[in-house]
Amino acid sequence: MPEFMDVHHNMKGLTKEDLKAAHDADLAIQGEENVVFKSAWADPEAGVVYCLSEAPSADAVRRIHERTGHPADEVHPVPLAV
């Protein structure tokens, strides 16, 4: 399954609890789009969040994040990884 890195901006002040709540909301419905969110990393000072997933398409990733109230600003297929 292809991997994607999506990016959220304007998340300044995000807490660990906020990140976990957002991630848990994604996990709760990801199966409806066959998405698997694997990890997420946040820089709360710059307000940026990176989410790594496996998904059938970028749009599937977008739809899950939109439904849980935190639309992604960018969704990148990342076919190359080391």
Next chain:
Amino acid sequence: MPEFMDVHHNMKGLTKEDLKAAHDADLAIQGEENVVFKSAWADPEAGVVYCLSEAPSADAVRRIHERTGHPADEVHPVPLAV
């Protein structure tokens, strides 16, 4: 050890071999700055590369990437992760 996500732009057309060569060059000298590059993901169409590392500081990450000829455009501490 703190984690960092660094980002490289303007990498359009990057191949799997390019990514591996760049990553291997970083691995070869990372110990001199106590950096551990863990993974890297690339979107060759958009020309963006994300590198996840553990390091004593963002500057340590910057120095390794500069010395190996691919300076990072952004280096973000990511103290929050799920």
